[in-house]
Amino acid sequence: MANRRITKAERERVDKILTLLDEYYTTEYKCYLNHETPWQLLIATILSAQCTDERVNLVTKDLFKKYKTLEDFAGADLKELEKDIHSTGFYHNKAKNIIECAKTLVTEYGGVVPKEIDKLTGLAGVGRKTANVIRGNIYHEPSIVVDTHVKRISGKLGFTKAEDPEKIEFELMDLLPKDHWILYNLQIIAHGRSICTARNPKCTECFLYDLCKWKGKS
DNA sequence: CTCCCGATAT
DNA sequence: ATATCAGGAG
Numbered sequence: 001m002a003n004r005r006i007t008k009a010e011r012e013r014v015d016k017i018l019t020l021l022d023e024y025y026t027t028e029y030k031c032y033l034n035h036e037t038p039w040q041l042l043i044a045t046i047l048s049a050q051c052t053d054e055r056v057n058l059v060t061k062d063l064f065k066k067y068k069t070l071e072d073f074a075g076a077d078l079k080e081l082e083k084d085i086h087s088t089g090f091y092h093n094k095a096k097n098i099i100e101c102a103k104t105l106v107t108e109y110g111g112v113v114p115k116e117i118d119k120l121t122g123l124a125g126v127g128r129k130t131a132n133v134i135r136g137n138i139y140h141e142p143s144i145v146v147d148t149h150v151k152r153i154s155g156k157l158g159f160t161k162a163e164d165p166e167k168i169e170f171e172l173m174d175l176l177p178k179d180h181w182i183l184y185n186l187q188i189i190a191h192g193r194s195i196c197t198a199r200n201p202k203c204t205e206c207f208l209y210d211l212c213k214w215k216g217k218s
Numbered sequence: 219c220t221c222c223c224g225a226t227a228t
Numbered sequence: 229a230t231a232t233c234a235g236g237a238g
Contacts, residue, residue: 032234049235055225056234089224093236127236147234165235189234198232199228 006175017157017211018180024207025187031137032189034060038113038138039070039105043098045133046125051088059088070111073102097125115139128166136182144172145185149192156196158213 006014032053035041040060047056063084067073073081081095088094101124105111113134114120120131132143144150146165150172154160160171176184195202203209203216 045234046236048233050223050233051235052226052233054233087224089233090222090235091224093222097236125236129235133234145234148232149234185234192234 013211014159014175017208018176018184020207020211021184021187021191025190027183029183029186029190031133031186033057033133036064038134039102039111040064041137042101042113042123042126042130042134043073045130046098046101047085047088047094049090049094051090055088059085070102070106073098074106076102094125100124101126113138115141128169132169136185140182142178142181144169144176144181146172147185147189148198149189149196150185152198153188153192153196156201156212156214156216157208 031041033041033044033048034057035044043063044056044060047059066084067076076095076099078095078099081099082091085091085094085098104123105113109119115135115138117128117131117135120126120134121128129145129147132145135141135143136145146154146169151165151168154168154172159175160168162168162171172184173181191208192198195206196208201216203212206212209215
């Protein structure tokens with residue numbers, strides 16, 4: 001069904017890459033954003049736009065002590081919330097979106113984070129990337145999260161030539177086995193942080209070098 | 219396409 | 229000084 005337009009050799013190359021990823025980044029890899037509830041992950045993911053997960057975890061550690069419920073966020077003071085999340089950047093938009101998002105969840109969804117992609121992306125501050133993080137990590141629905149790492153590395157590996165995140169998402173869905181969708185994102189982020197970094201990728205240390213299309217200078 | 223935007227590594 | 233970080237909205 002999947003991968004109809006792909007040659008046998010290319011299919012084998014992709015499968016070898018996936019096998020190696022499984023080997024180096026085991027299935028124990030899970031969500032990098034600390035959270036105890038679905039709505040906490042949603043807020044953490046909204047905060048993670050153009051911000052390291054490390055800093056988000058630093059901020060949410062105090063944030064979730066101060067705002068203990070969705071209702072707390074729905075009723076939060078904008079300026080105060082801006083201060084609370086300031087260090088994550090884009091704080092004005094993020095604070096406004098978090099309050100509006102929390103209000104919608106409380107008033108329209110009974111405080112439950114929906115699993116449908118349309119309902120999720122309908123929430124303030126929630127795009128496809130954030131929606132797929134929720135679908136994958138909370139509801140275990142096969143979904144591909146296209147973030148900056150997935151975009152960069154999938155391109156270098158030759159998995160896609162697309163630039164548009166949504167197009168990349170659908171091309172990867174066609175290329176990767178469904179049972180690997182959620183893990184792929186987590187593995188690629190791990191790889192993107194340790195080896196295939198945006199600035200000086202450590203190609204000489206990369207276990208995927210021989211299988212990589214890019215093979216950039218290290 | 220532009221704007222939002224602080225913190226960190228290089 | 230500049231690039232980059234689990235992007236999204238107008």
